[in-house]
Amino acid sequence: MKVIDSSEKANVKWLKVDNAGKIYPAARRGDWTALFRVSATLNEPIDVDILEQAQRTTLKRFPQFSLKLKSGLFWPYLEIIHGSPELQIDVANPCVRMDLSENKGFMLRVRYYNKTIALEVFHVLSDGSGGMSFLLTLVAEYLRLKYGADIPRDNNILNCADEPKQTEVEDAFERFVGKVTQSRSEADAFYIKGTKEPMDIIHVTSGVIPVNEILSRAKEKQVSLTEYLTAVMIMAVTKIQLDTYKGKSFERIRKKLKPVKVSIPIKLRKFYPTNTKRIFASYVNIGIEPRLGAFTFNEVLKAVHHQMGVEVTEKNLNAKFSTNVIAERNKLLTLTPLFLKNIALKMVFNMVGDRKSSTVISNLGNIVLPEEMQKYVDRIDFLVGPLSRNRVTCAVASYKGKLVVNFIRTIKESMLEREFFTYLVKLGIPVKLSSNSGY
C-alpha cells in the first residue's frame, strides 16, 4: 500500500476518473444524470454576492470539484477548469438532469433560495460525504465573509487558506485495492413500478423525525439507526409487492414474488486512512426473500442486522471494490477505444445497474458542526437524485437532534413514502411531513 504524506500538496491539472466514477458518464442518458444534493438552511436569507465569493474560495480549495469531463482515446478523464460556475436560483424540482455542456462544463451547481444554500453534484466527482464536506466548507466560508465567524476547520470543514492536499484528491480505490475478487452475481430485486412522470417532474417528500425517538427504539432492538430505517423500508416495499397481487392467495403468488432488497451506500473512509474528497464508497444490498413467507418486523430487523454484520466488514468491502478495480485492469478492456467501452458499459449498466435492489437508503449520518457555525445553520438536507431504473430513493441525515428523511420520486404514485412513513407512525414514531407538491 502506497503511503501518502498528509501534507503533500496537490497539483491538479487533470485526473483519471476513478473506478466507481467510470460508470456514470457511460450510463447517463439524455434525460438522466446520476446526481445527489446536499443543502444547508441558515437562519437568514442568503446574500448572493457573498455566496459568490465563498464559492470562489471554496472551489480553489477543492480542485477535485472544479473539473470538466473529457473523453480520452481509451478512458474518460477530468480536466481542471479555472473560474467558477454561475450561482443558480434554486428550483422546486431538484436533481433534474444536468446538461454537461452548460455551466462552463462544471459538474456541480450551487443554488440558493431564501435561506438555503444547495449543492447538486454529478456523482462522477464525489459521493455524499465529499459533497457534504464541500457544502460545509462553502457555508463556513460564507459565514466567515458575512459575519466574520471564526469557524474551526478540520478534515471535513476545510481551511480555504490552505493549499489543496494530495490525500484529498487521491483515487483511494487504487491505493487500497486488494488482490481478492468476488462474484458479482445476485438475484434481481422487486422493482417498484409506477406511472412515469416527465423528466422534469420530481417529487420531494421530506419527513422530520426527532432523532432520540427513533434512536431509542433502535437501541431497544439492539440495531443501528440505518438498520432500523432499512427494516422499515423493507417492510414498506414488501407490502407494496404483496399489494400488486391483491386478492390472490399467498400460495398462488409465492413463485412470482421477488427478493426485496435495499441498497445501502457504505462509506469506505471509515475503514481506510484517507481523507479523499472524491468517491470512496461502496454499497451493500440488504433484504429478505418474501417467498419464504410473511416476515414480522422483528424478523426483518434481525435479518438486516446480521446481514449488515456479515457484509459491512473491511475484508468483504475490499473484495467488492477490488473486483471492479481489477476488472478494469484487463488488458483487452483497457485497449478498447472509449466509445466502444461506453457502449459496453451502458449495456452492462442496463442489465445490472440498479436491478439488484428495490430502492436505496443513503444515510449520511449525524452531522455535528462547531458551535460557531451551528448557531447560523438551522437544517441540513441530503437528497439522492432518481436512479436510472428505481424511481424512488431515500436519503437521510440528522442534525441538531432532527432526522431528515428525504424521498425523491419520479413516478406519480407515492406508495413507498406512504408505507414507509405510516409504518413509522404505527411504531409510535412521530413524523412531520412537507413536500414540494405545491409547485
Added chain:
Amino acid sequence: MSYCVNCGVELAETEKNCPLCDTEVINPRSPWQEPIDSPYPTAYEVAVPLNKSKVATFVSFLLLIPILVTLLSNLIANGEISWSLYVVGAIALVFVVFLFPMYFKKFYTARFIFIDYLALFGYLALIQYLAGGKWVMSIGLPLCISSCGFTWLFFALFRHPKSTTILVRLAIMLISLGVYVMAIELTLLEHFGNPFELHWSYYALIPCAALAMALLFLDSRKDVKEALHKRMFLK
C-alpha cells in the same frame, strides 16, 4: 398543527393536502393559508431530454461528404450524374432507417417499419430507373409489402411478452414464416409468368406448420409439458 386523518402523520403548515395520500387537510381550528415563507422554491427547472436529433443531424452532415464526393467524381469523370445516384439512394436509405427515428422521442414501431419499407421500395424503383428492366412493380412491391407485414408481426409479437405464452408466439412466427416464403414463391411465379403451382416453398411451409402445430399442442397439454420437463430438466 394538523395531522392527516388518513395517514396519521403530522403535516407542515405549508401542506394543503397530505403528500402521501392527497387527502385535503381540514382543520377548523387552523384553516390552511398560503404560506408566506415556502420551504420549497416556486421556480421550476424546465428540462427537455438532450436531443438525439442533434446527433442525427451531425451524422447526417457527415453523410453529406460521401454524397458530394461521389456526385462530383461522377460529374467530372462522366460529365453527367448517373451511377452516383446509387450511392445517394443508399445513403438516403440509411438516413431513413437509422437516423430518421432519432428525431422522435418515442419509437413508433409500426410507422417506422412502414416508412423503412417505403424507402426501400423507393430505392428499388431508383435502381430500376437507372439500370432498366421491369421488375420493381411485379417483384419489388409485393416483396416489400410481405416483408413489411412479416417484420411488423415479429415486433408486435415480442413487444408485449406477457400477452401470450412463448410457445404460442413461436407457433405464430413459424406459420407466418411459412406463409411469407410461399408469398415469395407466388410473387416470383407471377413475375416470370409461370402457372400458379407451388414447387419449393412447400419445403419451408410444411415443416414450419408442423412445428407450429406441435408447439400449439404442447402449449395446450399440461401433462406433455410436464413429461418433457421431467425428461429434459437442467436444474
